[in-house]
Amino acid sequence: MSQHHRHRTDLSAPSVHLGVDLTDAGAHPAAWRDLGSQAQRLFDAQRLASLVATAQRGLLDLVVLDDAFSLQPVQRHGAQGRLDAALVASRLAPRSAGIGLVPTIDTTHTEPFHVSKAVATIDHVSRGRAAWGVGWSTTPEAARAFGRKGVQDEADAVDEAGDVIDVVGRLWDSWEDDAEIRDVATGRFVDREKLHYVDYEGIRFRVKGPSITPRPPQGRPPVVVRATSDAALTLAARHADVVRLQATSLDEAVAQRELLRTRAADAGRDADQLRVLVDAFVVLADDEASARARLELLDDLEPRAGASTTFEHVGTPDALVAAIDAWVAAGAADGFVVRPSSLSTDLDALVDKVVPTLQSAGLFRTAYPGRTLRDTLGLARPANVFAATA
Amino acid sequence: MTTRRKQIHLGVHFPGVNSTTVWSDPESGSQIDFASFEHLATRAEAAKLDFFFLAEGLRLREHKGRIHDLDVVGRPDTLPVLAALSAVTERIGLAGTINTTFNEPWELARQFATLDVLSGGRAAWNLVTSPDAFTGENFRRGGYLPYAERYERAAEVVEVARTLWDSWDDDAVLADAEGGRFLRPGAVRPVEHHGRYADVVGTFTTPRGPQGHPVLFQAGDSAEGRDFAARTADVIFSMHSSFEAGRAFYDDVQARLVAAGRSRGDLKILPATTVVLGDTAEEAAERAAHIRRQQVSGPTAIAFLEQVWGRDLEAYDPDGPLPDVDPDVENISITRGRVRHARDPLAIVAAWREQAEANRWSIRDLVIHTTTRGSFVGTAQQVAEDLDRHVQEDASDGFILVPHLTPHGLDDVLDQVVPLLQERGVFRTEYSGPTLRDHLGLGRPEVADQATELAG
Numbered sequence A: 001m002s003q004h005h006r007h008r009t010d011l012s013a014p015s016v017h018l019g020v021d022l023t024d025a026g027a028h029p030a031a032w033r034d035l036g037s038q039a040q041r042l043f044d045a046q047r048l049a050s051l052v053a054t055a056q057r058g059l060l061d062l063v064v065l066d067d068a069f070s071l072q073p074v075q076r077h078g079a080q081g082r083l084d085a086a087l088v089a090s091r092l093a094p095r096s097a098g099i100g101l102v103p104t105i106d107t108t109h110t111e112p113f114h115v116s117k118a119v120a121t122i123d124h125v126s127r128g129r130a131a132w133g134v135g136w137s138t139t140p141e142a143a144r145a146f147g148r149k150g151v152q153d154e155a156d157a158v159d160e161a162g163d164v165i166d167v168v169g170r171l172w173d174s175w176e177d178d179a180e181i182r183d184v185a186t187g188r189f190v191d192r193e194k195l196h197y198v199d200y201e202g203i204r205f206r207v208k209g210p211s212i213t214p215r216p217p218q219g220r221p222p223v224v225v226r227a228t229s230d231a232a233l234t235l236a237a238r239h240a241d242v243v244r245l246q247a248t249s250l251d252e253a254v255a256q257r258e259l260l261r262t263r264a265a266d267a268g269r270d271a272d273q274l275r276v277l278v279d280a281f282v283v284l285a286d287d288e289a290s291a292r293a294r295l296e297l298l299d300d301l302e303p304r305a306g307a308s309t310t311f312e313h314v315g316t317p318d319a320l321v322a323a324i325d326a327w328v329a330a331g332a333a334d335g336f337v338v339r340p341s342s343l344s345t346d347l348d349a350l351v352d353k354v355v356p357t358l359q360s361a362g363l364f365r366t367a368y369p370g371r372t373l374r375d376t377l378g379l380a381r382p383a384n385v386f387a388a389t390a
Numbered sequence B: 001m002t003t004r005r006k007q008i009h010l011g012v013h014f015p016g017v018n019s020t021t022v023w024s025d026p027e028s029g030s031q032i033d034f035a036s037f038e039h040l041a042t043r044a045e046a047a048k049l050d051f052f053f054l055a056e057g058l059r060l061r062e063h064k065g066r067i068h069d070l071d072v073v074g075r076p077d078t079l080p081v082l083a084a085l086s087a088v089t090e091r092i093g094l095a096g097t098i099n100t101t102f103n104e105p106w107e108l109a110r111q112f113a114t115l116d117v118l119s120g121g122r123a124a125w126n127l128v129t130s131p132d133a134f135t136g137e138n139f140r141r142g143g144y145l146p147y148a149e150r151y152e153r154a155a156e157v158v159e160v161a162r163t164l165w166d167s168w169d170d171d172a173v174l175a176d177a178e179g180g181r182f183l184r185p186g187a188v189r190p191v192e193h194h195g196r197y198a199d200v201v202g203t204f205t206t207p208r209g210p211q212g213h214p215v216l217f218q219a220g221d222s223a224e225g226r227d228f229a230a231r232t233a234d235v236i237f238s239m240h241s242s243f244e245a246g247r248a249f250y251d252d253v254q255a256r257l258v259a260a261g262r263s264r265g266d267l268k269i270l271p272a273t274t275v276v277l278g279d280t281a282e283e284a285a286e287r288a289a290h291i292r293r294q295q296v297s298g299p300t301a302i303a304f305l306e307q308v309w310g311r312d313l314e315a316y317d318p319d320g321p322l323p324d325v326d327p328d329v330e331n332i333s334i335t336r337g338r339v340r341h342a343r344d345p346l347a348i349v350a351a352w353r354e355q356a357e358a359n360r361w362s363i364r365d366l367v368i369h370t371t372t373r374g375s376f377v378g379t380a381q382q383v384a385e386d387l388d389r390h391v392q393e394d395a396s397d398g399f400i401l402v403p404h405l406t407p408h409g410l411d412d413v414l415d416q417v418v419p420l421l422q423e424r425g426v427f428r429t430e431y432s433g434p435t436l437r438d439h440l441g442l443g444r445p446e447v448a449d450q451a452t453e454l455a456g
């Protein structure tokens, strides 16, 4: 696959990447109380499938699905309850096309072997549209639910996440692409020279390998890391294909992205093979006053906890387009993970108003460029570490 | 029809890693591509079958210290495949084999609750306990158990999972936007369990599925396994499909069921079986013989002998006589990651030599004969009658059909045999309800019942 060089000024190669967060009824804790939220059907597969269909209509790069092993913290009137995100992603795969599916899967309490085959399978089922949102748990709730080990602090959990990402990647590589040979003459189904033991022995866990699941279509499904702290940013620089940055201003994002690129280069990686998406909380309406009024209404129902750590856009679709253009042009981001305040309202506005405007400005593609999520993100298919050293 | 005949339950097994699958046949398709799974599941649903079934293995099998390469190798992950199938089917049950030794109850409970919610009440969990150290090398807990403890842990894992499923009331999601209450007060209760194999404290994350609890299958043939099933399971996935062995197994399990305080019919017994059809009995027999020869290739026959001999026998001709050397009785772990092990190789080999000599069998002939399991071979009419007889005479409550070809291997059975069973009035022509519990005629566990049980 040829290296995908992306010049922001080159209109023939539109460069903005857009994802959307489908968690809960929306990113605002009161979203479920919004008109049309279908909160009764929050856990209904049909509702989720129709959200993905909308996102796909907008040619968005990917949808992300949060998960955690504990119930959402009790808010005054918050929605609570979670489905297993990996299974939701798999459920959404067969009836969608083009769009990437990014479930969050924990690294602190789950088995790396299970994580590896789950994501590989979502990639098989979606024919190359899976990514892995790397999660880690630092709460006593999650630790007590498993009862296997004590609470880990952030540094420790992030460190372990790095080990898990490393091992999961090797498990994906533990089958070379052409390991299945079906050689009738010799009676051999696989060429066992192309299956590899991982033989990982770390301080926290060990895995023998090979995987039971053949190498996924993308080779390695993209790894998505949220850079929520300095430690997480370092983790992302070392291991992520897609980094979700948390930045409240353009300048902060520029600085973070530079830091990320430097650390990636220090880790021996090609920084151009990293896609940086800034989390964007959005409230969209035809005029700014209406958007503000809608946010106030939601805030009245359930105030958002703490000060925002991410970029917020409360206003018109056109103003969001301008912001996206400015951030991408300034090198602050390769795109955004849009977190609609309310999925029932803001997702349609994103797809029907923001995307067409971006497209007419030549900033967003008008079709999926290929079949896999790596194609969409312009990421090369990685070489197999075992094949490379063989 | 005057007397109500026992209704047959049928599932389809998507073959993964086993020596039944004839991958060398030109008509054999992918065992990985989702289209293969979709084909078998949608065809089975069109025929109104009870469920689609997936086995599981968590370590690639080895033979003589190397990965066993003669059978199908590799499979996708069980639960994501079933979740994906729930998108392309509407009614058929989705049964996944998941090991209780190498998984934790909290995540298992939320995965199965999720599958039940996403599929509208079609989830089933086939509990397997394979506890071995060989598989454990893939897991961080270092994870294997002594063989004797496999069902102790399984029982505790299930108990915790059930408690978690029952910690949400069926109508827990209120979603009262006006009043600002998402969950009904008191409808989601914290859980606390401190046991030998599980230590779980917390408020569960996932709504109770439409079935309350997913249907529970058990597969494991020891006395402990049967007792565990009698206490715990809704369905036994067994492998005794000949009539006599089926009857004996059925009686044994029913006795254990009654001893466990449950009633006949509470536990369905469904053996795995293969079916080979022909236009005439002779043609079917010929096809069956041809399939057996495809299943047992020369290298497969030698590898099978090596398991029992504990020696490298590659120098022997599969179409020639049995090896003249004696088995190495110390080396019985020559094959790892398989269920079957030879316990007394000397006796087995002595018996085989006698049989081979009497019948003038080659190595391959012998392996074909000794590994042939119960199978239904004949015209569609004969097979339908035979299947029905097994069920009416309590050799089983139905079958899990295992094709020898992926994914088209059951098309003929579904097209030809199922309609005959329907004509006989022993198999449904329409689904009577939306859930797998409905298909199997199983009651739905109530939260309240469970609570009393736990208190009592």
Ligand SMILES: Cc1cc2nc3c(=O)[nH]c(=O)nc-3n(C[C@H](O)[C@H](O)[C@H](O)COP(=O)(O)O)c2cc1C
Pocket: B054, B055, B056, B057, B058, B097, B099, B127, B128, B129, B130, B131, B219, B220, B221, B222, B223, B224, B225, B226, B237, B238, B239, B272, B339
């Ligand atoms: C019909 C049947 C199917 C089985 N399928 C699986 C399987 O798919 N995966 C697995 O790990 N073990 C499988 N097992 C193994 C059992 O879970 C169990 O570990 C093993 O039989 C040892 O327990 P036992 O001594 O009670 O038989 C199967 C066993 C039987 C009898």
